[in-house]
Amino acid sequence: MTQDVQQPQTIQEVIAQEFGFTDLDSDRQERLIERMTESVIKRVLLDAYTKLSSSDRKRFEELMENIESVDPNAIEEFLREKLTDYDAIINEAIADLKKHIAETSAM
Numbered sequence: 635m636t637q638d639v640q641q642p643q644t645i646q647e648v649i650a651q652e653f654g655f656t657d658l659d660s661d662r663q664e665r666l667i668e669r670m671t672e673s674v675i676k677r678v679l680l681d682a683y684t685k686l687s688s689s690d691r692k693r694f695e696e697l698m699e700n701i702e703s704v705d706p707n708a709i710e711e712f713l714r715e716k717l718t719d720y721d722a723i724i725n726e727a728i729a730d731l732k733k734h735i736a737e738t739s740a741m
Contacts, residue, residue: 645671645678645724652728670731677727682713682720690716 643651649670655663679698686694697704697712714720 645674645728648724648728649674652732674724674727674731677730678713678723681723681727682717685717685719685723687716 646667649667650663653666653670655666658666683691683694694709694712697709717723
């Protein structure tokens, strides 16, 4: 019997799910998800970088220096391979964004 292995969700999928943008029109939903994704990715990359070994940091820096020519999936695959808690880093960044939005909205 084979077991289905669930593929990790993309950051965009997690954001859409967590923030429940289903009641927005698709254009507005896409714009919000894009902006939030940029914010989360910046946080994830910073947190991931601090957790990498020095040799892995060097490789990560090489990938980032050539970001225009590197497939974004290659960077994500690299981080998933090197960091067992990569999904937790993503979830923490999204939770922090939600908290920040809630705090800002309450002002």
